[in-house]
Amino acid sequence: MKGERKLKKFLSSLDKDEGIILLCHHNADPDSLGSAIAFSNLLLNLGFKNVRIGVAQSIASYSRRLLSFSKVPVEKNPEITESVIFILDTSSLEQLEPIQIPNNSSIIVIDHHVEKDNPIPAEISIVDPSRTSTAEIVWELLKKFKFVDEDSAKVLLAGIVSDTSNFRFANSKTFKTVYEIMNLYSFSIGEIMQLVAPVTDENTEQAKRMAILKACQRMEIHKVKKFVIVTSKVSAYEALACKVFLQLGADVAIVGSEKGGVRISARARDYLVRKGLHLGRLMERVGPIIKGSGGGHAGAAGANGRENLDKAIKFLVKEVEKFLKGVE
Missing domain, CATH: 3.10.310.40 (Diaminopimelate Epimerase; Chain A, domain 1)
Incomplete structure (x- = not known):
């Protein structure tokens, strides 16, 4: 996958005390939030101590059950003090408003949307429009780093289920990822669908x-x-x-x-x-x-x-x- 080697080299060059924030677009859906949670688990596993997740404006109601899987703080409209910024499932900075991105930040984009004419200026871009969700890309990255755990697998599968509209928009790559996850863990698709079911009262x-x-x-x-x-x-x-x-x-x-x-x-x-x-x-x-x-x-x-x-x-x-x- 284009950019993964550069990402490995970049992360290995960082001090473990380096502040890292992962950003999700406004009204963060399960694909965006689940991808951020799973990637934050990878960063913790690599030894990084100062990691948090930021969401622009709000979290979608059907994403909120995923919050219980996060081991790092999840904050709305955070003021960014970190120098390393991961932007997930987001193709433009406007989708992050009102969050302000500091100048001279190291930006890494992980996304599955087609790149726009004016893409986010990033030091590293891992973008694959052939994927039906960003969660699939994050799953591939976790495998490259030889890290997978059940919580990360659950939130990523939740992102896939949600972004493919219960597999309506899935393709062969989607089902390959789902097979790999389901082959490793014993939870059911029904359990995952319940995680992203509408929250109602x-x-x-x-x-x-x-x-x-x-x-x-x-x-x-x-x-x-x-x-x-x-x-x-x-x-x-x-x-x-x-x-x-x-x-x-x-x-x-x-x-x-x-x-x-x-x-x-x-x-x-x-x-x-x-x-x-x-x-x-x-x-x-x-x-x-x-x-x-x-x-x-x-x-x-x-x-x-x-x-x-x-x-x-x-x-x-x-x-x-x-x-x-x-x-x-």
């Missing part, structure tokens, strides 16, 4: 229901040949609204929010992904429109920014329509 469930009903009330339908694009706006749960729209019959769903900034989620049916639709690449182009950043997978993507939600949704609809006109 009565208030949360009511808020979700209201968000979905409002999304349906505000939805706009765009028809292209036999295909249906649905757009809407809510104040929260944009990704959930997209999922519901697909269940109701949409081929592509785009849902935005302007609460506390601009957020956009989009989802597409698998057969359109197989035809070549890539929402993640479209969201990268949305980033500058909303004065933020975007990206993601072919069938599930998102963007975060500061303004121009309507303009961004119009752009996405236009680009998806253009794609659909060429699909038989």
Whole structure:
């Protein structure tokens, strides 16, 4: 894997008292947080004493069960004093706001997203877009360092399950990693799925229901040949609204929010992904429109920014329509 030898050499050159922080993108999902926890376990095993994890803004509710596996502090919006920074599952610095990266830091990026035109300036980049999750890359790195343990395996498998949407977007490399993990340890996939199951209570469930009903009330339908694009706006749960729209019959769903900034989620049916639709690449182009950043997978993507939600949704609809006109 490109960059792994350089990483080994870099880590071996560091003093064991060197401060190291591992950063996760905003609303850290199980892939980002699980990868950080597993890699922090590797660093502890190598003898590093001052290790912590930082998350931008928040941790996704369905990631929070993974916190019990962390042996190092996990802090929200940390002030960085460390000189060594690992950035995991994150393709742009905007996804780390409001965290400030000090100048002259040694930055190491570990990610599975396609590199953008202006990638994070890193001393070492270990990026493999052929992987369906960053957790798979971290698993490969742990093997190279001859370190694996059950807790790390669990959180990495949780990241894989989550980022592949319960293996919907998995490929042969995904299943090879899953086989290796399951062959080493006796836990079940059901146990791992429970780790990343939605965290709900009565208030949360009511808020979700209201968000979905409002999304349906505000939805706009765009028809292209036999295909249906649905757009809407809510104040929260944009990704959930997209999922519901697909269940109701949409081929592509785009849902935005302007609460506390601009957020956009989009989802597409698998057969359109197989035809070549890539929402993640479209969201990268949305980033500058909303004065933020975007990206993601072919069938599930998102963007975060500061303004121009309507303009961004119009752009996405236009680009998806253009794609659909060429699909038989």
